[in-house]
Amino acid sequence: MGIYLDNSATTYVDSRVRKEMEPFFSKDYGNPSSFHDMGLAAKNAIEDSRKKVAGILNASPKEIIFTGSGTESINLAIKGVYRANRSRGNHIITTRTEHHAVLDSCRYLEENEGAKITYLDVDRDGIINLDNLEKSITKDTILISIIYANNEIGTIQPIAEIGKIAKKHSIVFHTDACQAGCSQDLNVKNLGVDLLTLNGSKIYGPKGTGMLFIKSGTKIHPIIHGGGQEFGLRSGTENVPGIVGFAKALETCQLSKEEENKRLTELRDKLISGIQGSVPKTILNGHPTKRLPNNVNISFLDIEGEAILLHLNREGIYASTGSACSSESLEPSYVITSLGLPHEVAHGSIRFSLGRQNTENDIDHVLMVMPGIVKKLRMISPVRVNEDELRR
Numbered sequence: 410m411g412i413y414l415d416n417s418a419t420t421y422v423d424s425r426v427r428k429e430m431e432p433f434f435s436k437d438y439g440n441p442s443s444f445h446d447m448g449l450a451a452k453n454a455i456e457d458s459r460k461k462v463a464g465i466l467n468a469s470p471k472e473i474i475f476t477g478s479g480t481e482s483i484n485l486a487i488k489g490v491y492r493a494n495r496s497r498g499n500h501i502i503t504t505r506t507e508h509h510a511v512l513d514s515c516r517y518l519e520e521n522e523g524a525k526i527t528y529l530d531v532d533r534d535g536i537i538n539l540d541n542l543e544k545s546i547t548k549d550t551i552l553i554s555i556i557y558a559n560n561e562i563g564t565i566q567p568i569a570e571i572g573k574i575a576k577k578h579s580i581v582f583h584t585d586a587c588q589a590g591c592s593q594d595l596n597v598k599n600l601g602v603d604l605l606t607l608n609g610s611k612i613y614g615p616k617g618t619g620m621l622f623i624k625s626g627t628k629i630h631p632i633i634h635g636g637g638q639e640f641g642l643r644s645g646t647e648n649v650p651g652i653v654g655f656a657k658a659l660e661t662c663q664l665s666k667e668e669e670n671k672r673l674t675e676l677r678d679k680l681i682s683g684i685q686g687s688v689p690k691t692i693l694n695g696h697p698t699k700r701l702p703n704n705v706n707i708s709f710l711d712i713e714g715e716a717i718l719l720h721l722n723r724e725g726i727y728a729s730t731g732s733a734c735s736s737e738s739l740e741p742s743y744v745i746t747s748l749g750l751p752h753e754v755a756h757g758s759i760r761f762s763l764g765r766q767n768t769e770n771d772i773d774h775v776l777m778v779m780p781g782i783v784k785k786l787r788m789i790s791p792v793r794v795n796e797d798e799l800r801r
C-alpha cells in the first residue's frame with residue numbers, strides 16, 4: 410500500500426458507511442415506490458436519511474433532494490433556477506475558480522439560453538472581493554453561485570457574508586460545498602444559502618451520490634423528468650444504498666469534525682513548512698490560513714507537476730496536479746492562473762490532499778523524498794523562473 414494524498418479527488422468508503430448500505434443491496438432491495446412491505450422498508454430508509462441530512466444542515470427534510478453526483482446537483486441548481494426565474498432576468502454571478510460543473514453549466518446557458526454571466530476575479534489567495542460582488546449585481550441578476558472551498562487550492566470563501574449580500578438584493582444563492590462536507594459548518598441558516606451542493610465521494614461515502622439543499626420557496630425546474638421521485642425534482646428509481654451511505658458518511662464526518670480538523674491542520678502545516686524549509690523556490694498556492702485543513706498546494710518552480718507526480722508515484726506516493734478532472738489536458742490550472750500567477754508557476758503545482766487514513770509517518774516520508782525528486786528534475790530542466798518577481 411502506498412501513501413494516498415489525493416483525498417480531494419475521492420476518499421475511500423468508511424466501513425461504518427458500507428455496513429449501513431449492505432442490507433439495501435441484498436435484503437431490503439425493494440423499489441421505494443412499490444406498495445408493499447419491501448418497498449416501504451426502502452422508502453423508510455430514504456426518509457430516515459433525508460431527516461438525518463436535514464438535521465445536519467439545520468434544514469427541513471423536504472428541502473433535501475438526493476441526486477447522482479455533485480455534478481448533477483450543480484446542474485440542477487444552476488439550470489433549474491435559471492429556467493424557473495428566466496422571466497425575471499438572465500444574469501448569473503459566479504467566480505473564475507469554480508469547479509467545471511459550475512463553469513460549464515454557466516457556459517452552456519450563455520451559449521444556448523441567453524444567459525449573461527459575470528465571472529468574479531479572485532485575489533492572490535483565491536478569495537473574491539465582496540465589494541466587486543455587490544457592484545456586479547444588476548436588476549437582471551437571478552443567481553449567485555460561489556464555491557465554498559476550492560478543490561485545487563483549498564481556499565475558503567466568506568459564504569455567510571456573500572449570503573447577506575444575496576439576501577439584501579433578494580437573489581438566489583447557491584454554494585458548491587463538495588469539498589467542505591467533512592470540515593466546515595453546513596448550517597444553511599448560518600450560511601444564508603438558498604441552495605447547497607454536496608457529494609458522497611469526497612466524504613468517505615459512495616461515489617455517484619449527491620445532494621442538493623433547496624430552501625423551500627425557491628423557484629426551480631427539474632432537469633430530469635420521469636416518475637416524479639424526489640418531489641418531482643429528480644426522477645428515476647432512487648439509489649437506496651447510495652442515499653443511505655451518503656447520509657451515514659455525512660453524519661460520521663460531521664461528528665468527528667473538530668477533532669479531525671485539528672489533527673489534519675497540524676499535518677497540513679507540517680507538510681507545508683517542511684517542504685518550504687527543505688526545497689528552494691516553492692510557492693504556496695491558496696490562502697495561508699483560510700484554507701481546508703487537508704489541502705496543501707505548492708508550486709515547485711522550474712519543473713513540471715506531471716514529472717513530479719511520476720517520481721512520487723514511483724515512491725508509492727499518490728498526489729495530483731490541479732484537479733483530477735482536468736489532468737488529461739496539458740493546459741495549466743485555470744485556478745492557479747486566476748491567482749495572477751504565470752503559466753510556468755501553474756505548471757509546477759502539486760496538490761497533496763490529506764485524509765483520515767494519513768498519519769504523521771506519511772508526512773515524514775513525503776518530506777524525506779521530496780527534496781531529492783525536485784533536485785533531480787531541476788538538474789535536467791532548461792527553465793529558470795525569477796522567484797523575486799513572484800513575491801507577494
Ligand SMILES: *Cc1c(COP(=O)(O)O)cnc(C)c1O
Pocket residue numbers: 417477478479480481508510556558559560585586587588608609610611617618619
Ligand atoms: C468533486 C467536485 C464536484 C463534482 O462532484 P462529482 O460527485 O464528482 O460529480 C463539484 N465541485 C467540487 C468542488 C468538487 O470537488
